[in-house]
Amino acid sequence: MAKKYFARLALMLFALALVAGCVPRLPDSVKHEANIEYARVGTNSLLLDIYSPKQPIGKLPVVVWIHGGSWKSGSKDPCYIGFMATQNLAIVSINYRLSGVAPYPAQIYDCKGVIRWLRAHADKYDLDPDHIGVFGASAGGHLAALLGTTAGVKELEGDVGGNLNYSSKVQVVCAFYPPTDLDKLVTEESLRVSPDTDVAKFLGGPVNSELANAALANPVRYVTKDSAPFYILHGAQDKLVPVSQSQLLYDALTNAGVEAHLAIVPGGHGIIAPRKPAMEIYKFFQAHLGMTPKTG
Numbered sequence: 001m002a003k004k005y006f007a008r009l010a011l012m013l014f015a016l017a018l019v020a021g022c023v024p025r026l027p028d029s030v031k032h033e034a035n036i037e038y039a040r041v042g043t044n045s046l047l048l049d050i051y052s053p054k055q056p057i058g059k060l061p062v063v064v065w066i067h068g069g070s071w072k073s074g075s076k077d078p079c080y081i082g083f084m085a086t087q088n089l090a091i092v093s094i095n096y097r098l099s100g101v102a103p104y105p106a107q108i109y110d111c112k113g114v115i116r117w118l119r120a121h122a123d124k125y126d127l128d129p130d131h132i133g134v135f136g137a138s139a140g141g142h143l144a145a146l147l148g149t150t151a152g153v154k155e156l157e158g159d160v161g162g163n164l165n166y167s168s169k170v171q172v173v174c175a176f177y178p179p180t181d182l183d184k185l186v187t188e189e190s191l192r193v194s195p196d197t198d199v200a201k202f203l204g205g206p207v208n209s210e211l212a213n214a215a216l217a218n219p220v221r222y223v224t225k226d227s228a229p230f231y232i233l234h235g236a237q238d239k240l241v242p243v244s245q246s247q248l249l250y251d252a253l254t255n256a257g258v259e260a261h262l263a264i265v266p267g268g269h270g271i272i273a274p275r276k277p278a279m280e281i282y283k284f285f286q287a288h289l290g291m292t293p294k295t296g
Contacts, residue, residue: 029054030085033125038117039110039161044097046110046160048117050125051082051091059128060090061289062118064111064170068138070198071099071107081135087291090127092118096143103204104217108146109158112168115147119166131289133172138241138269139202141178145219145249148173148228156216172288174231174281177241177269180249181221182214183207185241223252229259231284233277235267 026032031054039046052060065081067074079093096110115132122129136144150156151169179185179199186192186199192207194200203210203217215221230253234246243264253260261284263277285291 026051026082027086030082032082038094039113041097041102041106041110041160044101046095046097046113047076048092048094048114049076049079049082051079051085051093052125053085053088056126057088059122060088060126061128061131061291062090062092062133063285063289064114064118064132064134065091065093066096066111066134066136066140066143067093068136068140069098071104071139071142071202072198073098074139089289089291090125099198099201104202104213105156105158107143107202108150108156108217109160111143111147112157113160113163115168115170116163116166117161120163128290129166130171132170133174133285133289134170135174135285136178137176138178141175142180142217142219144173145175145178145180145230146217146222148175148230149219149222149224151226151228153222170228172230172285173228174284175233175246175249177234177238177243178219178232178246178249179241180245181218183211183218184248185245220248220252223249223256223258225256225258227253227256227258229284229288231261231263231281233263233265233281235269236264237267238269240269 030051033050035047036050037045038048065079067076076093076095079091082091085091094114097106118127118132119129134144134147147170157168182199186197186207191197195206200206203213207214232246232250234243236243246262250260250262265277
């Protein structure tokens with residue numbers, strides 16, 4: 001009875017945080033290890049933070065938070081889901097190279113380097129290397145989606161941080177309003193030839209000049225039956241990343257026989273998950289990561 005009560009309470013707290021769009025105060029039972037270097041690329045020190053329970057039960061499943069910001073801005077701070085560590089999870093919030101530092105595929109190289117690093121250091125941080133999920137919004141949702149669809153794609157693996165004897169495969173993905181096909185995302189001709197759009201800066205040049213790189217950046221391209229299960233959320237009135245981008249990914253996943261959920265909710269870009277989808281997301285992670293919520 002107590003276990004069921006606390007699991008329900010965890011769902012409610014998670015839902016409230018996502019609905020409010022706030023950064024909950026970190027509970028006293030959670031420790032925060034900040035600014036851990038997972039790789040160095042040239043002069044760039046790539047850092048992550050780990051939020052974990054002070055008294056873990058067994059090895060901790062992991063959820064990696066990937067921030068948004070149009071690939072050009074944003075940071076691992078704040079981490080909106082760090083409080084989830086109360087439920088016997090490790091939450092890992094990461095930095096990656098932004099588009100002003102390096103164009104794609106640097107960003108997915110960095111993200112894959114994080115997943116390999118976590119497996120290589122699983123014993124040190126009490127992590128379960130077989131249960132790693134990712135959660136991202138906007139540009140972070142795009143990178144999360146790439147992680148969920150490109151396991152084993154050698155041209156996108158890179159060697160950031162080394163640990164190449166470890167897998168970068170993830171077990172589950174949650175993506176909020178993700179770009180999934182950059183060629184279809186930028187449709188206006190004046191924008192397709194401009195070097196100044198966020199997509200152009202990400203690709204390293206205008207979309208019309210970088211079609212091959214744009215194709216390499218499209219999660220939809222890589223979907224197979226072996227892709228990770230997905231929960232996708234998108235605002236119906238999103239004008240920055242149209243809801244059709246999530247629909248493309250959802251259709252590709254379901255056509256391949258992959259478990260996928262698409263929640264289209266009222267609102268524009270940056271919409272926060274309403275209560276029902278927020279609770280569904282928590283249950284989704286719980287099911288695929290073998291989470292064992294703490295009861296006290």
